[in-house]
Amino acid sequence: MIPGFARYAQGAAALHVNRAWCKGCNLCIAACPSAILSLDADQRIAVGDIDRCIFCGLCAVRCPDFVFVLERPAFHPFEAHT
Amino acid sequence: MKLIQGNEACALGAMQAGCRFFAGYPITPATEIMEWMARLLPPEHGVFIQMEDEIAALAAVIGASWGGAKAMTATSGPGFSLMQEHVGYAAMTETPCVIVDSQRGGPSTGLPTLPAQGDVMQARWGSHGDRAAIVLTASTVRDVYEVTVAAFNLSETYRLPVVLLLDATLSHMRENVELPALPVVNRCPPSGADFQPFAGPGFQAFGDGPPIVVTGLAHAASGRPRASDGPNLDRMLRRSIARIEEADDVRRYRGTALEDAEHLILAYGITARSAAGAVELLRREGVRAGLLELQTLWPFPERLVRDLAEQVEDVVVAELNLGQLVLPVRAAVGGAAPVRHLGRADGTLFSPEEIAAAVHTAGDREVARA
Amino acid sequence: MPRVGEDLRQYLQAEAMPHVWCPGCGHGQVARGLATALDRLALPLEQLVLVGGIGCSGRTPFYFNANAMHTTHGRALAFATGLKLTRPGLTVITTMGDGDTAAIGGNHFIHACRRNIDITAIVFNNGIYGMTGGQQAPTTPRGARSVTTPLGSIEPAFDIVQLALAAGATYVARSTTFDFDELPTLIVDAVRHPGFAVVEVLTQCPTYYGRLNELGDAVAMLDYERDLTLPQHAITKEGLAGRRPLGVFRREVAPEYTAQYAELCARQAKAS
Numbered sequence: 001m002i003p004g005f006a007r008y009a010q011g012a013a014a015l016h017v018n019r020a021w022c023k024g025c026n027l028c029i030a031a032c033p034s035a036i037l038s039l040d041a042d043q044r045i046a047v048g049d050i051d052r053c054i055f056c057g058l059c060a061v062r063c064p065d066f067v068f069v070l071e072r073p074a075f076h077p078f079e080a081h082t
Numbered sequence: 083m084k085l086i087q088g089n090e091a092c093a094l095g096a097m098q099a100g101c102r103f104f105a106g107y108p109i110t111p112a113t114e115i116m117e118w119m120a121r122l123l124p125p126e127h128g129v130f131i132q133m134e135d136e137i138a139a140l141a142a143v144i145g146a147s148w149g150g151a152k153a154m155t156a157t158s159g160p161g162f163s164l165m166q167e168h169v170g171y172a173a174m175t176e177t178p179c180v181i182v183d184s185q186r187g188g189p190s191t192g193l194p195t196l197p198a199q200g201d202v203m204q205a206r207w208g209s210h211g212d213r214a215a216i217v218l219t220a221s222t223v224r225d226v227y228e229v230t231v232a233a234f235n236l237s238e239t240y241r242l243p244v245v246l247l248l249d250a251t252l253s254h255m256r257e258n259v260e261l262p263a264l265p266v267v268n269r270c271p272p273s274g275a276d277f278q279p280f281a282g283p284g285f286q287a288f289g290d291g292p293p294i295v296v297t298g299l300a301h302a303a304s305g306r307p308r309a310s311d312g313p314n315l316d317r318m319l320r321r322s323i324a325r326i327e328e329a330d331d332v333r334r335y336r337g338t339a340l341e342d343a344e345h346l347i348l349a350y351g352i353t354a355r356s357a358a359g360a361v362e363l364l365r366r367e368g369v370r371a372g373l374l375e376l377q378t379l380w381p382f383p384e385r386l387v388r389d390l391a392e393q394v395e396d397v398v399v400a401e402l403n404l405g406q407l408v409l410p411v412r413a414a415v416g417g418a419a420p421v422r423h424l425g426r427a428d429g430t431l432f433s434p435e436e437i438a439a440a441v442h443t444a445g446d447r448e449v450a451r452a
Numbered sequence: 453m454p455r456v457g458e459d460l461r462q463y464l465q466a467e468a469m470p471h472v473w474c475p476g477c478g479h480g481q482v483a484r485g486l487a488t489a490l491d492r493l494a495l496p497l498e499q500l501v502l503v504g505g506i507g508c509s510g511r512t513p514f515y516f517n518a519n520a521m522h523t524t525h526g527r528a529l530a531f532a533t534g535l536k537l538t539r540p541g542l543t544v545i546t547t548m549g550d551g552d553t554a555a556i557g558g559n560h561f562i563h564a565c566r567r568n569i570d571i572t573a574i575v576f577n578n579g580i581y582g583m584t585g586g587q588q589a590p591t592t593p594r595g596a597r598s599v600t601t602p603l604g605s606i607e608p609a610f611d612i613v614q615l616a617l618a619a620g621a622t623y624v625a626r627s628t629t630f631d632f633d634e635l636p637t638l639i640v641d642a643v644r645h646p647g648f649a650v651v652e653v654l655t656q657c658p659t660y661y662g663r664l665n666e667l668g669d670a671v672a673m674l675d676y677e678r679d680l681t682l683p684q685h686a687i688t689k690e691g692l693a694g695r696r697p698l699g700v701f702r703r704e705v706a707p708e709y710t711a712q713y714a715e716l717c718a719r720q721a722k723a724s
Binding site for chain 2: 467468497498499500501503513514517518519520521522523524527530531532533534535536537538539541542559560563713716717720721724
């Protein structure tokens with residue numbers, strides 16, 4: 001667990017979300033290829049079905065507010081060329 | 083003994099005080115200070131840099147001070163005007179540094195090669211907002227050396243930008259002087275496990291400990307911004323101003339023939355030399371005149387001036403401007419004695435005779451009024 | 453190995469967060485690019501000084517767990533120059549806006565480029581003054597609206613990359629907040645470059661530039677940035693067709709200022 005972050009687990013992987021820093025800009029929502037992110041009634045980030053997350057990290061790299069941290073097994077195909 | 087120029091004495095004083103960074107921009111009549119620093123610093127592994135303007139010069143000085151170096155810049159009125167924002171930044175960030183302003187006739191480009199004392203109020207109030215200010219001046223080449231060392235010492239003790247006001251005549255004047263080693267105050271190191279970078283004299287340079295925050299925004303003792311906390315800033319400014327007001331090592335002055343004086347001449351900088359001559363002339367005539375030469379203009383020595391005013395019949399303030407230091411003098415003297423101002427902005431020094439005549443006139447007026 | 457979505461909290465000053473920037477502001481993405489770069493550089497944070505100017509970009513140092521010097525408008529490089537000369541061992545990075553860089557601090561910018569002092573300048577270029585409410589910047593494109601050019605700007609804009617190249621900077625690059633992968637790579641490059649390095653980052657201001665110029669929200673503005681620019685390798689014989697090139701424009705090793713100064717001192721100390 002990361003203090004202040006909610007943890008959404010999918011097996012060994014997890015998406016950590018710091019809702020308190022979210023400003024509701026929509027950048028992550030537009031970037032998410034699995035369309036599992038949305039804004040709640042407070043205009044802050046809400047995570048839908050975490051089982052559909054592919055842990056691409058686009059939410060994190062697009063987020064201007066450091067809201068997301070990805071916790072993943074050691075290798076991910078996306079990292080091979082970065 | 084050494085025959086040197088005022089500006090050279092300033093550079094030598096800076097080196098003696100431990101100055102190891104100078105940034106400047108050429109301007110008459112201060113340039114020789116920079117030229118000397120360009121020669122004196124490299125062998126001591128100190129840094130000299132000629133910046134793109136005076137704004138950058140003082141910015142670089144402040145940056146260097148936060149790198150841990152004793153740092154100085156030197157300029158004249160037009161450059162000093164440009165520096166004002168960073169004078170305030172240095173005050174807000176409690177940055178020790180020394181700014182020399184060799185005054186010339188103003189406003190604007192004015193009388194570039196002629197002396198003046200027109201930057202007295204600017205040195206105190208030139209930057210926006212309230213702040214503690216220490217402003218020094220000198221009247222001889224030997225004093226320039228000593229007061230430059232004092233400027234560094236005070237800036238290190240109180241973590242403030244200290245302004246040293248010279249003038250075109252003193253800067254370029256040559257005198258035979260001894261330049262002894264003088265006591266030097268070094269920066270107070272950080273101390274304690276709960277050290278806060280803006281809670282006292284302890285100073286931590288960048289890279290010498292855990293990361294610190296320095297900002298021109300109003301801030302907490304930790305350095306972190308408190309940009310909407312007005313009461314915090316008000317407290318901080320009052321504390322900083324009170325520290326200078328209450329200090330006993332800040333107000334430098336020299337008295338001549340004050341013991342039995344009936345007529346007080348108050349002067350500073352180059353004008354104090356003419357005033358000393360005036361005292362001599364007047365004493366020869368049997369007129370009991372005395373001179374108070376201020377080396378510290380700000381904080382203004384109110385009590386000293388008030389006490390002296392109470393012992394004399396009248397006060398003459400001589401300065402090379404149209405009425406600047408006379409304002410706090412009048413405020414301090416109150417009704418204790420009449421205060422006469424002798425000022426000029428024509429790029430000419432007062433002669434002793436002119437000042438002596440002003441003392442006579444001040445007396446005449448008093449007689450006429452009585 | 454670089455990762456995506458990594459935990460960058462160790463580089464951030466958590467108590468200062470959330471940051472001051474508006475929803476969707478690209479400055480947060482530049483900050484993430486910088487944090488990612490710091491993660492790759494593995495620098496000791498107490499030996500890093502982030503020097504900010506004034507404006508939205510100038511606040512960047514506050515959010516990092518490194519030394520922060522928040523200076524005056526346009527003068528970050530002048531402060532940084534004094535600091536770097538005094539402490540050449542420190543890594544000094546300035547975060548400056550386009551107004552800082554090309555308007556009020558234009559003089560300091562060109563002279564830092566000319567001196568080739570080992571400082572990295574990250575220029576956050578959103579084409580407008582954000583902090584003060586959307587006024588024209590020297591980078592506002594001709595025809596673009598701001599609150600001080602309500603009928604469209606009639607001034608040509610400065611190209612910060614060209615300005616840096618002409619003034620002699622030895623490392624010059626441009627990226628955008630759209631290019632989340634390239635941006636930290638260029639910052640790493642720039643910090644490692646032994647001389648003055650400029651990384652211009654085109655960043656979106658949805659609150660003012662986007663709204664006043666009807667470019668939509670932050671999501672739409674990222675697409676706009678993508679369409680406005682062209683990686684240099686993608687430039688065809690048709691040329692740029694009005695787009696701004698991205699990537700590294702110059703990487704040259706030339707005598708660095710603090711190194712030259714140290715040599716000069718050593719020479720003079722030996723002679724005397």
